[in-house]
Amino acid sequence: MEKIRIIIADDHELILKGISVILRSYPDFEIVGEATNGKEVVALTLQLTPDIVFMDISMPDLSGIEACRQILRHYPDTRIIALSQHEDGEYVYQMLKAGGSGYMLKDSSKEEFGNAIQSVLAGEKYFSAKISEIMITDLMHRKEQENSSDLPPVHITRREKEIIEMIADDLSNQAIGEKLHISQRTVETHRRNIMQKLNVKSVVALLKYAVKHNLISLE
Amino acid sequence: MRLNIGNKLFLSGFIVLFFIILIAVAGDIVVRILKRTSHLIVVEYRELEGIQKVSFSLIQVLSPVKTYMIEGGVKQLSLFQHRITDVTTALDSCETVLTKRHNEEILAGVRNSLVIVDSLGKSLFSKPPNASEQMRILHQMQKIIDNSLAGTQALQIETEEELNEYVRTNEIAILHSTITIILLGIILTFIVLVGGFLVIKKITSPIIQLLDTIYQVKRGDMKAKAEVQSRDEFGELAGAFNSMLERIDEVTVSRNFYNNILNSMFNGLIVTNRQGSITSLNDAAAELLEETKENLTGSSIKDLFADPDDYTKLMEVEQRGGGDILTETTLKSHKEKMIPVLFSASALQDHNGNISGYVIVIHDATEKKKIEQKLDQIRKERTIAINEAEEKERLRIATDLHDGLGQILTSVSFSLENLDSGLPEGSSGLKDDLNQAQEQIKAAISESKRISHNLIPLALKDFGLVPALSHLINQVNQQSSIRFSFDTFNLDKRIDARLEKVLFRICQESVNNILRHSQATKAYIQLIRHEHSIVLGVEDDGIGFHVEEQEKSHSGIGLASIRERISAFGGSLTIQSARGKGTELVIEVPCKTS
Incomplete structure (x- = not known):
């Protein structure tokens, strides 16, 4: 049976050693190359055309994400799995956007490494357990925001609401400032914020929105 | 005879x-x-x-x-x-x-x-x-x-x-x-x-001679002397005239001496009458005000002040005490140029003790102002630089922790993993110990990540303010009961890296303050990008605090340092809080459209 050819890329020698030892314990896996920076891994990959690349995201010279992009441009079938210590959803997102097949934390266990390789070879995406958690939380958060239709799509702060009310009462900025004990400049800043947030360009549009979303009443 | x-x-x-x-x-x-x-x-x-x-x-x-x-x-x-x-x-x-x-x-x-x-x-x-x-x-x-x-x-x-x-x-x-x-x-x-001719000549000749001498004097030759030709009244006249010339010369010399002093002065000197009309001034004053002496003489000193209120204030003080005042003010030249000056005025008294006018000395404070502005500028730049240095330091430590320590710990974990898989069957006690060690290592890795993340989220550098803040908010929401929400408006592009760091820090500190002191249930954070500025708003429904007290206390919520940093970037900070009414923080910083 053909062995699965793997290239590992990490700028830390110890990590490289560690992972390679883990992988070597699997008889089906063959480590064909090791790289310590982005440029090197791209060159190596293009040269050796492995099946799998374990890519450290934060490497000098070329980031893992960028290296991933470059490799996939030439060999789109290469499975690239991100290795990272970052648990930030953004990193995962970026990696997936670049065409990565999975995202794992470096302190994953031997089994996880094995599972990861199997999954991606089968065409699936693989994520460490923790990463999956984070991704789902993100998703939930986003969905929540989308689904809540009784709240106005844009959140208006307490202060902003007060100011909209006073604008509706036809108070000048100076008067508003005096009433709320803030400077006229701050009132102007709030006004600008409100207009930008609600994406309106005139007071009329602003008030229309406000009425529509029950921020003020028409008395 | x-x-x-x-x-x-x-x-x-x-x-x-x-x-x-x-x-x-x-x-x-x-x-x-x-x-x-x-x-x-x-x-x-x-x-x-x-x-x-x-x-x-x-x-x-x-x-x-x-x-x-x-x-x-x-x-x-x-x-x-x-x-x-x-x-x-x-x-x-x-x-x-x-x-x-x-x-x-x-x-x-x-x-x-x-x-x-x-x-x-x-x-x-x-x-x-x-x-x-x-x-x-x-x-x-x-x-x-x-x-x-x-x-x-x-x-x-x-x-x-x-x-x-x-x-x-x-x-x-x-x-x-x-x-x-x-x-x-x-x-x-x-x-x-x-005979008549001779007589007339005898009479007119000394008169003409005297006239000549007078003309000489008029032309400026103060050393001219009339000839004493005869020993009659004409001779007397010539003699008296000469004494008079000497006297005038003396007076002129002393007047020249004083004029010399006045016009050598570096500071401007203006003398006015009681009503404030300028009666005389020295060269330095005229130069400072970019106008000729002739044009300034007779004009009112009131017109020289950039702010007309300054004049009345000064003159009131003057009339009250009859003493002197020293203050900073701004004068306005004929060409509407603003001139900052140190202004000192004293009452001029005649020999009866009545105030007959004012003597005013003006010292060009443009340099001083420039220096002040420069110092201010330097201070701002220093603050930014210090911030920068701090951030660099933090970044360094965070990176060291994350990449250095973190990596080492990870490789230890790998070693342990290998050890685990290499253990023969039956050594369950050893396996347990090993598993425990692995857990501890994982915990260590986690902790180092946490510390490093607290110092500076690497995502900020790599991806920008918005993702970093989102991540922060998410984390906080997981860890506390306070419900934080975060919105951004018009922030598609990244902004100046230093500004990103400052805003992130301020947000981080505000969030910490809310967590620690506010006892709030909800908090709302918004970032709004305008054409030339960016606004950060943090609002909570907590118990509020006394703004002035906190600003003064050094161990407080670091409002002063936030203000300092914001002002270094040319921005402004408004904080509104009262007991029981919650807190609202609005920060606006000018931002180039990059």
């Missing part, structure tokens, strides 16, 4: 008078001469008249006789005697007038002849008219009379000759006199002219 001008003039007058008298005397002499000659003429004329009378009367004698001889008549005898008497009378009067020069004998002869004629006549008249006898007597009488007539004729000629001579003499005398008088007149005129 001091000759004064009066005396001199008097003297000149005398000389003129002398010559006038001279002419008068000459005239008198001439008149006398003429009088004499004319007198002589008169005398001769009288003589001539007398002689002619005699002649005439003699001629008349015979006519009555002739008439008697023709007509007869007694009348003729008396007439004849009349005529004889006439001759006698004429002779008498002629004798009186005849001068001794002439021949007296002639007249005596005539007299004698007359007697004879008389007697002949008488005889003629006594005889009866006998023509031949009478004719003979007549002829005798005629002869005698003719003789006499010849005599008188001779006398007459003599007299006429004398007369002519005197007339000639007279004419000559007149001629000479005229010439003399004219000559004298000319000489006198000449003398008066010359």
Whole structure:
């Protein structure tokens, strides 16, 4: 049976050693190359055309994400799995956007490494357990925001609401400032914020929105 | 003896008078001469008249006789005697007038002849008219009379000759006199002219000289001196004038000295009257205000102040104390240029102690202001630099932790993993220990990540403010009961890296404050991007706090440091909070459209 050819890329020698030892314990896996920076891994990959690349995201010279992009441009079938210590959803997102097949934390266990390789070879995406958690939380958060239709799509702060009310009462900025004990400049800043947030360009549009979303009443 | 001008003039007058008298005397002499000659003429004329009378009367004698001889008549005898008497009378009067020069004998002869004629006549008249006898007597009488007539004729000629001579003499005398008088007149005129000229010169020359000296002085030559030419009043005048010049020179020297001081001053000096109208100023003041001295003199100092209120404030203080004030203010030049100055004013008192005006010294504070602004600028830059350094430090530590320590721990974990898989079956106790060690290592890795993330989320550098903040909010939401929400508006592009870091930090600190102090249930964080600025808003519904107190306290929520950092970027911070009403923080920072 053909062995699965793997290239590992990490700028830390110890990590490289560690992972390679883990992988070597699997008889089906063959480590064909090791790289310590982005440029090197791209060159190596293009040269050796492995099946799998374990890519450290934060490497000098070329980031893992960028290296991933470059490799996939030439060999789109290469499975690239991100290795990272970052648990930030953004990193995962970026990696997936670049065409990565999975995202794992470096302190994953031997089994996880094995599972990861199997999954991606089968065409699936693989994520460490923790990463999956984070991704789902993100998703939930986003969905929540989308689904809540009784709240106005844009959140208006307490202060902003007060100011909209006073604008509706036809108070000048100076008067508003005096009433709320803030400077006229701050009132102007709030006004600008409100207009930008609600994406309106005139007071009329602003008030229309406000009425529509029950921020003020028409008395 | 001091000759004064009066005396001199008097003297000149005398000389003129002398010559006038001279002419008068000459005239008198001439008149006398003429009088004499004319007198002589008169005398001769009288003589001539007398002689002619005699002649005439003699001629008349015979006519009555002739008439008697023709007509007869007694009348003729008396007439004849009349005529004889006439001759006698004429002779008498002629004798009186005849001068001794002439021949007296002639007249005596005539007299004698007359007697004879008389007697002949008488005889003629006594005889009866006998023509031949009478004719003979007549002829005798005629002869005698003719003789006499010849005599008188001779006398007459003599007299006429004398007369002519005197007339000639007279004419000559007149001629000479005229010439003399004219000559004298000319000489006198000449003398008066010359003399007058000299006198005038004598008088006007020192006056002109004095005028010249005055003109010299007027042109600026203070060392000019009038000549003291004579020892009269003019000399005195020249001398006095010279002393006056010396005095003026002295005064000018001291005035120049003071002017020199005033105009050498570096600071501007302005003197005004009580109403604030500028009466004088030095070069430095004019230069500072970019205007000529002439234009500024007479103008009101009120117009020089950029803020008219400053003037009234200053003047009030002035009038209150009469002392001095020293303050910073801004003046405005004619070209509307703003000039920051140090301004000091004192009251000017006259010798009665009344305030007659103000003395103002202005010191150009432009440099000072520039330096102040520069210091301010440096401070701002330093703050930013310090922040930068802090951030770098944090980044370094975070990176070291995350990449360095973290990696090492990870590789340890790998080693343990390998160890685990390499363990023979049955060594469960060892396996347990190993698993425990692995857990601990995982925990260590987690902890180092957490620490590093707290220092600085690497996502901030790599992906920007919005993802970093989202992540932060998500984490916080997981860890606390407070419900944080986060919105961004118009933030598609990344902004200046330093600004990102500052805003992130401020947000982080605000969130921490809310977690620690606010006891809030909800909090809302928004980032809004405007055309030229970015706004960060943090609002919570907690218990609020006393803003001023917190700002003053150093161990507080670091409001002061937040304000400092924001102001270094040119931004502004508004914080509104009150007990029980929650807190609202609005930060606006100018942001270039990158």
